[in-house]
Amino acid sequence: MYSLLLLNGGIGARVAAGQPKQLIKVRGIPILVYSLVAADAVEEIDQIILNYPEGWRDDVERIVAAYAIKTPVTYVEAGDTRHESVAKMLGSATNDDVIIHETARPLVSSSDFTALIAEPAANVSLMLEIPFTVAPVDPESRTVTGYLERSTLRNVQLPQKFAKADLAAAHAFAKAEGRTFTEDATLVAVAGHEVRFIDGQDRNIKVTTPTDVKLATYLLTGGEESWDE
Amino acid sequence: MSKTLMVTGASKGIGLETVRRFLENDADLTAVVLVARESDEYTRALAELAELNTRGVTLTPYYADLADRDGVIALCGEVAREHGNVDILVNNAGYTKPVPLQQVDFADFERTMAVNVYAPFTFVQELLHQGNQFQLIVNIASTAGINGRSGWLTYSASKAAVINMSEVMREELAIYGTRVVCISPGRTATALRRVLAPEEDPTTIMQPQDVAAVIEMLASPVGKFVDSANLVVRQ
Numbered sequence: 088m089y090s091l092l093l094l095n096g097g098i099g100a101r102v103a104a105g106q107p108k109q110l111i112k113v114r115g116i117p118i119l120v121y122s123l124v125a126a127d128a129v130e131e132i133d134q135i136i137l138n139y140p141e142g143w144r145d146d147v148e149r150i151v152a153a154y155a156i157k158t159p160v161t162y163v164e165a166g167d168t169r170h171e172s173v174a175k176m177l178g179s180a181t182n183d184d185v186i187i188h189e190t191a192r193p194l195v196s197s198s199d200f201t202a203l204i205a206e207p208a209a210n211v212s213l214m215l216e217i218p219f220t221v222a223p224v225d226p227e228s229r230t231v232t233g234y235l236e237r238s239t240l241r242n243v244q245l246p247q248k249f250a251k252a253d254l255a256a257a258h259a260f261a262k263a264e265g266r267t268f269t270e271d272a273t274l275v276a277v278a279g280h281e282v283r284f285i286d287g288q289d290r291n292i293k294v295t296t297p298t299d300v301k302l303a304t305y306l307l308t309g310g311e312e313s314w315d316e
Numbered sequence: 317m318s319k320t321l322m323v324t325g326a327s328k329g330i331g332l333e334t335v336r337r338f339l340e341n342d343a344d345l346t347a348v349v350l351v352a353r354e355s356d357e358y359t360r361a362l363a364e365l366a367e368l369n370t371r372g373v374t375l376t377p378y379y380a381d382l383a384d385r386d387g388v389i390a391l392c393g394e395v396a397r398e399h400g401n402v403d404i405l406v407n408n409a410g411y412t413k414p415v416p417l418q419q420v421d422f423a424d425f426e427r428t429m430a431v432n433v434y435a436p437f438t439f440v441q442e443l444l445h446q447g448n449q450f451q452l453i454v455n456i457a458s459t460a461g462i463n464g465r466s467g468w469l470t471y472s473a474s475k476a477a478v479i480n481m482s483e484v485m486r487e488e489l490a491i492y493g494t495r496v497v498c499i500s501p502g503r504t505a506t507a508l509r510r511v512l513a514p515e516e517d518p519t520t521i522m523q524p525q526d527v528a529a530v531i532e533m534l535a536s537p538v539g540k541f542v543d544s545a546n547l548v549v550r551q
Contacts, residue, residue: 115487124492155445
């Protein structure tokens with residue numbers, strides 16, 4: 088069985104000033120509901136560890152209660168960084184295997200979780216091919232410094248799954264090295280554990296800007312069909 | 317696999333015909349939850365359904381006045397405890413007392429809204445709070461909710477609310493894969509129609525079993541192709 092670490096902690100001035108971005112709504116529904124409902128339908132997830140920005144616990148608990156989420160939910164206050172939040176939530180996981188997801192990806196489906204769970208490897212991330220070219224640069228001097236072969240690069244998505252022991256060891260490694268990572272697949276890999284990937288879907292976007300909210304709304308309302316008629 | 321159908325206003329008209337059709341034609345049906353006020357016709361309807369019930373479907377009648385919100389909430393608790401999941405909910409019960417604006421008694425307007433709008437809302441919200449996962453919700457509105465009719469202010473207003481409430485439900489419950497259907501029957505030979513149009517010969521208009529057949533179609537696999545908007549059903 089799996090514990091889901093559901094990241095819900097950032098303060099997102101980019102979407103709505105004054106409100107944590109995860110409490111924004113998509114189609115009038117709090118964005119965290121989409122991930123909660125998708126995960127709740129997955130039998131192999133029997134614990135959800137949900138973090139909350141300081142001062143928002145009651146609001147988050149009320150949403151979980153109103154939507155009658157059946158999977159037991161453990162609440163953990165968010166850390167200063169995403170890296171720190173994962174480390175804090177990991178301490179509350181009761182299973183040997185964990186899944187990491189973020190509520191800012193409301194287009195996740197139950198089948199994304201089950202596909203990840205079905206992979207035989209212990210550490211697996213959803214990833215996407217990059218359909219454009221990225222360049223390594225020196226931002227200071229605004230100089231292009233080389234070339235990156237895009238066939239060997241991937242866009243890192245969530246959800247991801249890890250053996251709890253590997254993820255904990257990787258976080259201990261980062262702490263000892265004094266390094267902070269922006270996500271966990273590369274952290275666990277850099278710490279020396281094998282991490283595999285499977286293909287994600289391009290509709291599983293991360294909602295961080297007002298434009299993303301519009302795009303997510305469009306995708307969730309099947310806007311394609313009505314536009315075509 | 318169990319499949320439970322819940323129908324309000326099940327003692328007569330469209331509600332009773334809906335129960336009858338599912339009982340006769342839906343091989344997967346295991347239980348029916350019937351809700352209506354106590355009456356002789358409800359007793360007769362239950363006896364008739366018991367005779368039709370050759371497959372051992374569990375038929376459970378509940379007695380409730382849907383204007384009593386506390387009673388509706390208590391009923392939802394009972395249904396959740398005794399039946400587990402309600403898969404198909406047909407919000408059919410309706411009430412009207414048609415009078416011109418100047419003669420509307422506000423308490424009666426409130427009763428109309430309570431039965432026609434607040435009760436269907438409460439059934440859905442309470443059952444969701446109990447963790448119920450609906451496969452299909454059918455809300456029965458009316459063509460009188462699309463265009464207001466002189467003399468039917470309270471009824472028209474309540475059914476307009478049902479049409480719009482259904483649109484919101486359809487959008488919001490999509491996260492569970494629940495289909496929400498709203499149908500607006502035109503003139504149908506029901507007891508409610510006799511209150512609205514007492515002079516009319518009921519044999520000349522659409523019959524409750526015709527509307528029940530449409531509900532059955534909506535619950536079938538092809539239903540998903542016609543459920544994206546309020547569906548007008550008229551002769």
